[in-house]
Amino acid sequence: MRLRVEAEVKPTEAREKVEAAIKQIFPTLELSLIGSSLVGESTRMESLDRLHELLRQQAIRDSARSVMLRSSRGNVVRFMLNRQVAFVGRVSFTGGESPLGPIVVTLEVPDIERLVDYLAPRTQEGKPIREVRY
């Protein structure tokens, strides 16, 4: 598994605040500034623990599932999170058309469907039908 998280720091933003927003979703990720973007990479599954937990807490697994499957191509899935919402510790998927820009998350895995089954399992009456570990 390869995870890459990227967020361009816009002129009116504070780098530390953008960093804090990313850390709410990916607390263990080390971030560096490359040009004007904060970038973090990881190959450890634990990097996804908090995202997994938030999708469950917020009960948005079904919509997360459809966003992730829709935005996957081959063995790569790329989606965007609203960084203002991330700042307060919540997950919100976005189209990314904002001038401030989103947090861009790219995941590369041999088995996308299994990863999505792990992060955002199908639910029935609000409960996962089947839980898998990746």
Next chain:
Amino acid sequence: MRLRVEAEVKPTEAREKVEAAIKQIFPTLELSLIGSSLVGESTRMESLDRLHELLRQQAIRDSARSVMLRSSRGNVVRFMLNRQVAFVGRVSFTGGESPLGPIVVTLEVPDIERLVDYLAPRTQEGKPIREVRY
């Protein structure tokens, strides 16, 4: 003439940077934080001097003119500026649909058309057809 400028400071932004962005376009405006928004008001025509100058420098009077006339109602005109572009001292009109939000400018004047003729006169071959003072 009543001018009101308003910009919500979003969680990942630095208040001073949003303030700096506004000051690039309205250098003499005093700003205060009301809730999470920076707000400045003025009744002095000089508050518009820099905007007037920038529209001329950038040669965007024709598009500024059409935006302003389109967004006027009665004796109020309200338009939105991209705050990231403002930060580098340039004027860019925006639809304002961004999560980070724009700089919202509201102008209340007895004679909107005259104000628009002053800020953004009709041009021909890049030159104002007629210059008016407000």
